[in-house]
Amino acid sequence: MPSSAVTPVLRDTRALLDPLLKRAEHCPALTAGAAGSFLSEGGSHEIVRFRFKGPHAEHDPLRIGLFAALHGDEPAGAEALVKWMTELVDEPWRVTGYDLTVIPICNPTGFEANTRHNHAGLDLNRQFWQRSSQPEITILERELIAGNFDGIITLHSDDTSAGLYGYAHGRLLNEALLKPALRASERVLPRNRAAMIDGFEASEGLIHRCFEGVLSAPPQQRPQPFDLIFETPALAPVELQVDATIVALETLLDEYRVFLAHSINL
Numbered sequence: 001m002p003s004s005a006v007t008p009v010l011r012d013t014r015a016l017l018d019p020l021l022k023r024a025e026h027c028p029a030l031t032a033g034a035a036g037s038f039l040s041e042g043g044s045h046e047i048v049r050f051r052f053k054g055p056h057a058e059h060d061p062l063r064i065g066l067f068a069a070l071h072g073d074e075p076a077g078a079e080a081l082v083k084w085m086t087e088l089v090d091e092p093w094r095v096t097g098y099d100l101t102v103i104p105i106c107n108p109t110g111f112e113a114n115t116r117h118n119h120a121g122l123d124l125n126r127q128f129w130q131r132s133s134q135p136e137i138t139i140l141e142r143e144l145i146a147g148n149f150d151g152i153i154t155l156h157s158d159d160t161s162a163g164l165y166g167y168a169h170g171r172l173l174n175e176a177l178l179k180p181a182l183r184a185s186e187r188v189l190p191r192n193r194a195a196m197i198d199g200f201e202a203s204e205g206l207i208h209r210c211f212e213g214v215l216s217a218p219p220q221q222r223p224q225p226f227d228l229i230f231e232t233p234a235l236a237p238v239e240l241q242v243d244a245t246i247v248a249l250e251t252l253l254d255e256y257r258v259f260l261a262h263s264i265n266l
Contacts, residue, residue: 011075013108017048020082027089029053036139040109040119047139050102052088057097062256065147066102066249067140067215068155070125072110072118076232076241077155084246098253101147106140106215125156126213145218151226151256154215155245157234163192164244165205167229169216174228177255178206181230181248188244189236226256 024032035049053061068077081104088095105111109119118124118136127137144152158165164185168174182191182205191205200207210229217225230248232241 011112011114013048013105013111016075016078016082017104020050020085021048023086023089024050029092030085030089035103035143036135038135038139042109042112042119045108047103047106047108047136049143050085050100050104052085052092052095052098052100052102054088054092054095054098054100059097059260061099062097062151062260063099063101063147063149064151064153064253065144065149066100066153066155067106068103069105069111070107070154070215071116071123071156072107072112073114073116074155074157074234075111076157076234076238077245078104078111079238080155080242080245080249083242084249087246094250095253097257101143101149103140103143107136125215126211128213128215129219130213140215141218144215145221148221149217149225151252152215152217152228153249153252154229156229156231157241158198158231159234161192161197161231161233162235163190163205163233164248165192165197165202165207165231167207167210167214167231169210169227170208171226173226173259175206175208176259177226177252178228178230179204180255181251182206184251185244185248188247189233189240192233228252 021032024030031051033049035047037046068081081102107118107124124136127134164182166178168178200209217227232244
């Protein structure tokens with residue numbers, strides 16, 4: 001069918017974020033604000049940042065950054081973060097000891113137009129720490145520097161994959177966290193166990209290499225945080241992708257607690 005005959009699917013970022021913005025007005029643990037704004041031919045756009053501070057634990061708060069919708073045609077991660085944060089307002093004990101910085105929509109122009117790329121036609125997830133002039137990258141890199149995160153989790157969906165998988169970036173801690181997360185979320189959606197995924201060698205849904213320029217911690221940050229990517233199969237029902245993602249997120253945070261407890265006792 002000619003592309004001119006296809007009606008584009010347009011989205012409204014505020015429609016997705018408004019329920020969470022309203023909860024932030026009445027929940028002291030949840031705050032919302034603008035990470036930054038920019039202009040494009042379509043007008044003014046804002047990248048919205050949420051923070052959720054879990055109940056106090058007997059250690060310094062663990063700072064985790066969570067990011068989704070770097071590719072605008074992958075809405076499941078954004079929906080999962082909004083649903084999860086809404087649930088945390090009523091059940092904050094699920095993230096005891098954590099200080100979460102959450103940006104559900106990193107690419108607002110792509111999200112609204114339902115396109116992988118941003119308004120300039122670029123793949124934002126190849127632009128990080130490359131001296132990019134894209135305003136979204138400037139805003140997000142500033143957040144990554146200011147956050148000084150202990151962990152970074154980026155959410156994606158892959159329309160070429162029949163199952164869940166993740167990128168461990170060749171680090172043992174990332175692998176140790178991803179393995180149980182994939183195992184737990186497999187109760188909702190199948191795992192991709194192919195030997196090659198997204199052009200990389202894979203083992204049981206784990207990929208150790210990755211593309212250049214993906215969202216990551218500042219190269220100069222020491223110590224480096226755990227830093228991983230969780231992928232859902234984009235052609236699966238969105239509600240199942242959302243549920244699988246929430247299971248994965250909570251498993252990742254639980255496993256990180258276990259890792260730290262073992263580290264203290266070494």
